Amino acid sequence: MPQLQNLNNNSFRITFPGKPLAVRSALAQMMEQLTALDLSDHDRGNIELVLAEAMNNIVEHAYIGTPDGMVELQITPTYNGLVCHLRDEGVPMPEGKAPSGSPAPLDCDTEELPEGGFGWFLIRDLAHDLNYTRISGKNLLSFRISIGAT
Secondary structure (H helix, E strand, O other), X not given: OOEEEEOOOOOEEEEEEOOHHHHHHHHHHHHHHHHHHOOOHHHHHHHHHHHHHHHHHHHHHHOOOOOOOEEEEXXXXXXXEEEEXXXXXXXXXXXXXXXXXXXXXXXXXXXXXXXXXXXXXXHHHHOEEEXXXXXXXXXXXXXXXXXXXX
């Protein structure tokens, strides 16, 4: 079950098992915490999309074959958006860096469209200041999501 903490600097931290249903629950709890920011529907949608993609990538790729992995998400509201930090102890990203996020090719018949390949494109399109590092056996992904921009 996800555990939510309010931190002293207006930050929120949630720790949850690296499982699909836990991602859903953690995302719902975090979005509920963000209601105090009076976000637009557009901002809420962007935040939810980026967080869901990033957290599901951890479950699907970093924790593949690891049933007991934990994920930590911390969000700090700032003057220019939400700064997000994700930590996990899963396998590192290929080549030690976040994927480039190139869009999947769509110039094919409908039945040949790729099943995946859009997640990192969306993350990179909607998030800023993206940084990935691996330190002491932990993956650290940070990014900022703008809010209030038109």
